[in-house]
Amino acid sequence: MRFRSPLANPDGSDESPGNPVTDVPIRTDPVSILVSFRRFWPLTRGDRRWLAVVFLCAILAALAETATVLLFAELTDKALTSGDVSAFWRPAGLWLAVAVAGAVVGYLGSSLAAWTAERFVLRLRARVFGHLQNLPPHFFQRNRRGDLVERLTGDVEAIEALVVSGIVGAASALFGTVFYAAAALWLRWDLALATFVMVPILLFVTRRFAGPLRAVSRRGRAADGAITAVVEETLVNVVMTQAYNRQRNEEERLQDKAWTRLRTAVRAVRLTEFYGQFIEVLETVCVLTIIGLGAWEISAGRMTLGQLLAFAAFIGYLYPPVRQLGTLGLTATAATAGAERLMEILDAEPAVTDPAGSVPEPPRGRALGEVEARKVFFHYPGSDERVLQDLSFTASPGELLVLTGPSGAGKSTLAALLLRFYDPDTGTVLLDGVPLDRLPLTYLRRNVTLLPQDTLVLHDTIEENIGCGSPGASHDDVVRAARAADADAFVEALPEGYDTVISTGTSRLSGGQLQRIAIARAMLRDAPVLLLDEPTTGLDRLAAERILEPLRRLAKGRTTIVITHDLALAADADRILVLDEGRLVESGTHAQLLGRSGLYATLFERRGQPRHNGTVHRAVRTTGIDRP
Numbered sequence: 001m002r003f004r005s006p007l008a009n010p011d012g013s014d015e016s017p018g019n020p021v022t023d024v025p026i027r028t029d030p031v032s033i034l035v036s037f038r039r040f041w042p043l044t045r046g047d048r049r050w051l052a053v054v055f056l057c058a059i060l061a062a063l064a065e066t067a068t069v070l071l072f073a074e075l076t077d078k079a080l081t082s083g084d085v086s087a088f089w090r091p092a093g094l095w096l097a098v099a100v101a102g103a104v105v106g107y108l109g110s111s112l113a114a115w116t117a118e119r120f121v122l123r124l125r126a127r128v129f130g131h132l133q134n135l136p137p138h139f140f141q142r143n144r145r146g147d148l149v150e151r152l153t154g155d156v157e158a159i160e161a162l163v164v165s166g167i168v169g170a171a172s173a174l175f176g177t178v179f180y181a182a183a184a185l186w187l188r189w190d191l192a193l194a195t196f197v198m199v200p201i202l203l204f205v206t207r208r209f210a211g212p213l214r215a216v217s218r219r220g221r222a223a224d225g226a227i228t229a230v231v232e233e234t235l236v237n238v239v240m241t242q243a244y245n246r247q248r249n250e251e252e253r254l255q256d257k258a259w260t261r262l263r264t265a266v267r268a269v270r271l272t273e274f275y276g277q278f279i280e281v282l283e284t285v286c287v288l289t290i291i292g293l294g295a296w297e298i299s300a301g302r303m304t305l306g307q308l309l310a311f312a313a314f315i316g317y318l319y320p321p322v323r324q325l326g327t328l329g330l331t332a333t334a335a336t337a338g339a340e341r342l343m344e345i346l347d348a349e350p351a352v353t354d355p356a357g358s359v360p361e362p363p364r365g366r367a368l369g370e371v372e373a374r375k376v377f378f379h380y381p382g383s384d385e386r387v388l389q390d391l392s393f394t395a396s397p398g399e400l401l402v403l404t405g406p407s408g409a410g411k412s413t414l415a416a417l418l419l420r421f422y423d424p425d426t427g428t429v430l431l432d433g434v435p436l437d438r439l440p441l442t443y444l445r446r447n448v449t450l451l452p453q454d455t456l457v458l459h460d461t462i463e464e465n466i467g468c469g470s471p472g473a474s475h476d477d478v479v480r481a482a483r484a485a486d487a488d489a490f491v492e493a494l495p496e497g498y499d500t501v502i503s504t505g506t507s508r509l510s511g512g513q514l515q516r517i518a519i520a521r522a523m524l525r526d527a528p529v530l531l532l533d534e535p536t537t538g539l540d541r542l543a544a545e546r547i548l549e550p551l552r553r554l555a556k557g558r559t560t561i562v563i564t565h566d567l568a569l570a571a572d573a574d575r576i577l578v579l580d581e582g583r584l585v586e587s588g589t590h591a592q593l594l595g596r597s598g599l600y601a602t603l604f605e606r607r608g609q610p611r612h613n614g615t616v617h618r619a620v621r622t623t624g625i626d627r628p
Contacts (some may be wrong), residue, residue, distance in 0.1 A: 012358045016448055031163070036339035040163050043123050044559065046118045051168070054116065057109025058172040064102030065317065066179045071095040072312030117164040125156050126347060135420055136351035138380050142196055146229025147222075151341050154224050158338030159372045161331055169328050180318040187311045205278060216267045217334035223261035225341075230254050268334070287312065351381065351422045354441055367447040369397040369528030369559035370430050371418065376427035378413060378582075387413045389582040391427070395559050402562045402570040404603065405579035411563045412453070415531045415587035418561070449527040455514045455536040459503040462491055463481070465517055469525045477524060485520035485550040487513065510545055530555060532562045536569065567604050576600065 024467050044051065075091040129152060140148075184192040234250045294308035371394070378388040387410045395401045403411045416422055417429050420436045428435045436444055449469075466481055467473040478498065482488040490513055494500045502509060502517075509517075515535070522530065535551060562569060569588040570576050578586035578593065579599045586598050593600035 031340045036279035036336045050116050054113045055171045057105050058174050060105045062175040067098045069313045073306040076306035113168045120164045121160045134350040147225030150228045155338035155341045155369040158335045162335035173324040176321040180314045184314040187316045188431035218337035220264040226257040374428045376424045378424045389481040399574045400560045402573040402576045409579040410582040448529040449522045450531045455518050461499050463498040466520045481520040483523035485516045487516040530558045530560045
């Protein structure tokens with residue numbers, strides 16, 4: 001029973017940064033098998049002793065198969081040729097014992113190999129996924145999510161075929177080749193040397209097939225990613241697809257990618273099949289030559305029938321592992337395409353990291369909430385256009401600060417800097433007087449809560465969605481936060497209550513209800529700094545008014561920065577900052593800015609708001625956010 005690895009595979013926002021070009025560091029030179037292996041081999045640490053056991057099983061399995069062939073020769077010469085039944089039992093008994101032992105060893109080795117391979121896949125996928133979570137937002141804006149999903153699935157499995165299943169299969173084939181070749185040489189060294197001439201031919205043919213297979217495998221992996229991306233994009237945008245009658249267009253997009261995948265898949269099958277059939281013909285020629293020479297030797301009395309059959313069996317057993325080594329070479333070559341794609345992700349560097357000399361967390365673990373920006377300049381990676389220019393301001397604890405301005409002015413970018421998704425090109429952003437790049441990221445983000453423009457929910461229960469930012473929160477804590485966010489009533493009215501499973505786009509809850517769940521999450525988190533990015537976007541007037549009271553409770557006592565186009569929310573702020581093309585062009589209260597007749601007054605009038613203060617303050621009392 002030849003030992004094989006069971007997993008072996010013969011196929012082997014409005015401030016969006018710049019143009020949507022890929023941010024993955026594309027490799028122009030192909031990665032070699034050795035480089036790919038060295039890059040991912042360290043992930044086998046902890047399982048290498050089990051791999052050594054697998055190799056031992058491979059050796060024992062090859063020895064068992066070699067012994068069965070020799071016992072077959074003995075059985076033929078001593079029992080079958082002579083017709084002596086008494087000579088049958090000893091070799092037959094030994095043959096059965098060796099076969100059973102080999103089967104047990106083969107089963108244990110294959111099971112252990114599968115277990116080790118899956119552990120490697122688990123570890124590699126966690127490594128890539130963990131790295132992805134530390135990459136900056138623009139990385140995901142510039143790379144299709146479907147393609148990234150494919151890299152986490154298909155490409156990870158391709159690497160496993162190279163690093164774990166590949167070496168297991170190579171070890172099994174190599175040990176089998178050595179033992180079968182040694183046994184053939186022991187039986188008839190001259191005939192064995194004559195048959196070994198095919199090995200260089202196999203190696204030559206394998207090398208000739210490696211280049212084309214690498215290229216077609218790379219195209220196939222990219223096509224798999226494109227198909228996943230099209231499906232994912234279509235499902236996310238299904239409302240637009242139906243509303244604009246784009247079903248046929250989306251089908252054509254998928255068909256186009258599917259045809260590309262079909263062509264590459266057929267090309268890969270043709271290459272591997274042609275290789276396999278060509279080697280099959282060579283093996284047949286060799287075996288026929290052996291039989292012919294063996295018949296000649298038997299007629300001359302220099303060889304027995306048992307020896308000929310055993311020799312033919314060894315040569316027959318020898319060529320499959322030799323062929324397997326060639327096929328594994330092609331599989332490894334194909335796997336380098338997946339290695340290239342994963343290395344492109346792993347080589348993409350996070351925009352920020354914890355500095356070695358970061359300031360330790362305060363013993364209380366909670367910031368006071370004073371936020372300051374000093375002469376901040378910033379542009380997104382991959383873009384030459386500055387998004388923020390010479391921006392300076394201070395927000396004190398308990399203050400309500402509103403950032404407004406035209407689309408593309410850099411408002412949401414400021415939120416990204418405050419959460420330290422990026423660091424400024426020049427200048428400094430500080431929390432409680434300490435530069436953000438000197439604070440531990442976990443401490444910073446624990447003290448700054450973001451309510452993004454798009455309400456983000458997990459595919460999980462309402463209770464888990466509210467408590468996801470506060471590990472250890474009890475059910476009572478979740479309920480209190482939901483009540484403060486004006487969400488408890490509609491949650492309790494659901495059949496499953498807080499155990500109701502929701503997700504983005506769920507039809508069970510309205511946009512305003514989802515927003516109140518997000519507010520409850522922020523309340524439970526209880527961070528001293530609060531960032532609200534367009535909190536009323538996408539909500540009708542009634543829904544927007546419904547969330548304002550929970551927002552007032554959430555903002556109370558915190559440093560609250562509201563990024564908004566809705567100037568009704570700005571009218572009662574402590575201060576308003578007006579940005580234009582990344583610069584701070586105006587600063588003051590609502591009444592002061594209206595009196596200057598500048599950009600703020602122009603924006604206010606464009607949104608149909610009257611400039612009469614009495615009317616404005618009546619609007620604020622019904623729709624605005626009270627000062628904390």
